[in-house]
Amino acid sequence: MIKNKCATPPSNVEAYKDLWIWLEQNDGELSRISLEMAGIGRRLADKYNEKLVGILLADESGEKMAQEAIEYGVDKVIFAKNQVYRHYRTRPYADMIASLIAEKKPNYFVIGATHNGRDLASRIAVRVNTGITADCTEIDIDPTKRLLEARRPAFGGAILANILCSKHRPQMASARPGIFKPVDRVIGRKGEIERVESNVREEDVTTKLLQVVTREEVDITTADVVVCGGMGLGKKEGFKMLEELAKELGGIVAASRPTVDAGWITRDRQVGQTGKTVHPKLYVAVGVSGAIQHVAGMKSSDYIISINKDAAAPIIKYSDVALIGDAYDIVPRLIESIRKGKQDLREGKITVQKKQ
Numbered sequence: 244m245i246k247n248k249c250a251t252p253p254s255n256v257e258a259y260k261d262l263w264i265w266l267e268q269n270d271g272e273l274s275r276i277s278l279e280m281a282g283i284g285r286r287l288a289d290k291y292n293e294k295l296v297g298i299l300l301a302d303e304s305g306e307k308m309a310q311e312a313i314e315y316g317v318d319k320v321i322f323a324k325n326q327v328y329r330h331y332r333t334r335p336y337a338d339m340i341a342s343l344i345a346e347k348k349p350n351y352f353v354i355g356a357t358h359n360g361r362d363l364a365s366r367i368a369v370r371v372n373t374g375i376t377a378d379c380t381e382i383d384i385d386p387t388k389r390l391l392e393a394r395r396p397a398f399g400g401a402i403l404a405n406i407l408c409s410k411h412r413p414q415m416a417s418a419r420p421g422i423f424k425p426v427d428r429v430i431g432r433k434g435e436i437e438r439v440e441s442n443v444r445e446e447d448v449t450t451k452l453l454q455v456v457t458r459e460e461v462d463i464t465t466a467d468v469v470v471c472g473g474m475g476l477g478k479k480e481g482f483k484m485l486e487e488l489a490k491e492l493g494g495i496v497a498a499s500r501p502t503v504d505a506g507w508i509t510r511d512r513q514v515g516q517t518g519k520t521v522h523p524k525l526y527v528a529v530g531v532s533g534a535i536q537h538v539a540g541m542k543s544s545d546y547i548i549s550i551n552k553d554a555a556a557p558i559i560k561y562s563d564v565a566l567i568g569d570a571y572d573i574v575p576r577l578i579e580s581i582r583k584g585k586q587d588l589r590e591g592k593i594t595v596q597k598k599q
C-alpha cells in the first residue's frame with residue numbers, strides 16, 4: 244500500500260495574501276505570456292480587491308521590464324536581480340521563488356503554462372508543499388472562501404473540472420497560453436518595485452547554458468484569419484491549396500492534431516486542447532470534424548466557416564456558415580472568386596461601402 248505523505252497544510256491560511264504571477268522573460272524582454280498573466284491577474288485583482296504582484300527574475304534589464312509590467316496592470320513587482328537569471332534555468336529560478344514564497348506568503352500564484360512555466364510551476368509546488376492545477380483555461384476566485392477556482396478540461400475535454408486547493412498555500416495554477424487577453428498598456432502607470440537580494444553565483448549553478456538556438460515558430464495565436472486543415476484533406480498536398488486560400492484572405496494556415504501526427508504539417512500550427520488556442524476574426528475549418536478537443540482551441544473565433552462533406556459533422560453546429568461538399572471542389576472556387584472580387588475592386592467594377 245502506498246501511503247500519501249502529503250505535508251501538513253499551514254494552520255494560518257488567513258496570513259496568506261496577494262495574487263502573484265510569474266513575469267516570464269526571455270533574454271531581457273518580457274514574454275507575451277507575462278502580459279496575458281498580467282491581464283487575467285488585473286481582472287481578478289479588480290474584481291476581488293486583491294493586490295497583483297509580479298515576480299521577476301532577471302539581470303539589469305529587469306528594471307525596464309518591471310516598469311513595463313506595471314504599465315500592463317501589475318501593482319507591484321518583486322524583482323530579484325542577478326546575471327544568472329538572464330536565461331531561465333530550473334534550479335536557480337525555483338530556489339529563489341520558493342524562498343520568496345516562504346517569506347512573503349502569497350495566497351494565489353499563477354504561472355503561464357509555457358515550456359519554462361510548466362517546468363517551474365511544478366518544481367515550485369513540490370518545494371513549497373502545495374498543489375497545482377496545470378494548464379487551466381479559466382481562472383476565477385471564490386471571494387468568500389478566498390479560494391482559487393482553477394478550471395481545465397478533463398477526461399479528454401468531456402468535462403470542465405473546477406479544481407480547488409483548499410488547505411495548502413499558495414494556491415497554484417498554470418494557465419494555458421493564448422487564452423487570457425492582456426489589458427491595454429497605460430504608459431507611465433505607477434506601481435511599486437521591490438528589489439530583493441540574490442546571492443546565487445554562476446559557479447553554483449550546475450546547468451550551463453552553452454548556446455541559445457531559436458527555432459522558427461509560426462505564431463497562429465495572433466492571426467486575424469486562420470485557415471485550418473483537417474484529415475478530410477486526405478493528403479499532405481491538400482495544405483498547398485489552403486496556403487493559397489490563406490494568402491488571399493491575409494491569414495495563416497493551421498491544422499488539426501491528426502494531420503500534425505501524420506507529419507503533413509508542423510506542430511506549431513496545431514489548434515486544440517493539446518495545441519494552441521486561437522481567437523481570430525475569421526476561422527475557416529476545412530475537412531475538420533470538430534471533435535471537442537479541437538473545438539476547445541477555436542470556439543472563441545468571431546466568425547467560423549466550415550467546409551465539410553458531412554452535413555452532420557460536429558463542426559457545423561459551431562459554424563456561422565457551413566459549406567457542405569468536397570473541399571477539393573469548394574476551396575479552389577473560393578480562391579478563384581476572392582481573386583475575381585479583388586480584380587473587380589481594382590478595376591472599379593465593384594466598390595465597397597463600409598458600415599457607418
Ligand SMILES: Cc1cc2nc3c(=O)[nH]c(=O)nc-3n(C[C@H](O)[C@H](O)[C@H](O)COP(=O)(O)OP(=O)(O)OC[C@H]3O[C@@H](n4cnc5c(N)ncnc54)[C@H](O)[C@@H]3O)c2cc1C
Binds near residue numbers: 533570
Ligand atoms: C487527449 C486528446 C487531446 C486531443 N487534442 C487535440 C487537439 O489539440 N487538436 C485536435 O485537432 N485534435 C485533438 N485530439 C484529437 C481529436 O479527438 C480528433 O481526433 C481530431 O480533432 C480529428 O481531426 P480531424 O477533424 O482533422 O479528422 P477527422 O475526425 O477524421 O475528420 C475529418 C473530417 O473531414 C470531413 N471530410 C472528409 N473528406 C472530406 C473532403 N474531401 N472535403 C471536405 N470534408 C471532408 C469528414 O466529414 C470529417 O468531418 C485530441 C484527442 C485526445 C484524446
